[in-house]
Amino acid sequence: GNSVTQMEGPVTLSEEAFLTINCTYTATGYPSLFWYVQYPGEGLQLLLKATKADDKGSNKGFEATYRKETTSFHLEKGSVQVSDSAVYFCALSDMNTGNQFYFGTGTSLTVIP
Amino acid sequence: SQTIHQWPATLVQPVGSPLSLECTVEGTSNPNLYWYRQAAGRGLQLLFYSVGIGQISSEVPQNLSASRPQDRQFILSSKKLLLSDSGFYLCAWSGGAGYYQPQHFGDGTRLSIL
Numbered sequence: 732g733n734s735v736t737q738m739e740g741p742v743t744l745s746e747e748a749f750l751t752i753n754c755t756y757t758a759t760g761y762p763s764l765f766w767y768v769q770y771p772g773e774g775l776q777l778l779l780k781a782t783k784a785d786d787k788g789s790n791k792g793f794e795a796t797y798r799k800e801t802t803s804f805h806l807e808k809g810s811v812q813v814s815d816s817a818v819y820f821c822a823l824s825d826m827n828t829g830n831q832f833y834f835g836t837g838t839s840l841t842v843i844p
Numbered sequence: 845s846q847t848i849h850q851w852p853a854t855l856v857q858p859v860g861s862p863l864s865l866e867c868t869v870e871g872t873s874n875p876n877l878y879w880y881r882q883a884a885g886r887g888l889q890l891l892f893y894s895v896g897i898g899q900i901s902s903e904v905p906q907n908l909s910a911s912r913p914q915d916r917q918f919i920l921s922s923k924k925l926l927l928s929d930s931g932f933y934l935c936a937w938s939g940g941a942g943y944y945q946p947q948h949f950g951d952g953t954r955l956s957i958l
Contacts, residue, residue, distance in 0.1 A: 763944040774934050774949035782944040830876050836887035
């Protein structure tokens with residue numbers, strides 16, 4: 732079946748530190764991969780996506796590369812800001828189950844000044 | 845552009861009372877619609893999804909139900925709420941059947957059961 736595994740949080744970083752949040756997946760077909768961000772008390776916002784192997788999604792300084800050989804989609808940012816404090820969710824949709832998304836459990840990030 | 849609206853934003857209900865949460869989407873037609881629940885500090889649990897009017901798929905058996913009376917309207921209901929129904933309820937939509945289409949979320953409803 733399909734599943735997404737994210738690194739356990741919470742993650743606490745100092746401002747301007749490098750961020751990596753690991754995400755690996757299992758899929759029965761050929762998935763599309765997504766990262767979402769959720770700020771406190773709000774819904775999820777699409778951060779970036781990649782639809783095929785070796786694609787790199789990027790937005791607001793965040794990047795993630797679709798690695799089929801390692802079934803991974805790790806989220807990275809070179810220099811985090813306090814405003815990046817949020818919960819980050821990795822997700823996939825699969826061509827065999829196109830109407831459903833599979834979400835990771837979320838990783839909480841706190842950036843301190 | 846497309847927008848999604850959920851209401852109410854916050855709701856406090858007694859145990860055993862009924863529930864109706866509404867979600868509407870604007871700027872698109874024939875969207876896929878979803879209801880999720882997020883318990884405090886937890887991930888997302890898919891409750892229902894719909895690919896068309898009157899078509900509802902349930903992922904988790906429970907005392908909740910969903911309906912889609914119009915193309916861009918999705919309603920989550922309960923006849924009698926339980927304490928365990930507390931949580932953050934999120935509605936989402938996606939365009940068409942393409943698996944590469946992202947889901948877009950509303951701002952959520954915070955439901956507290958007393």
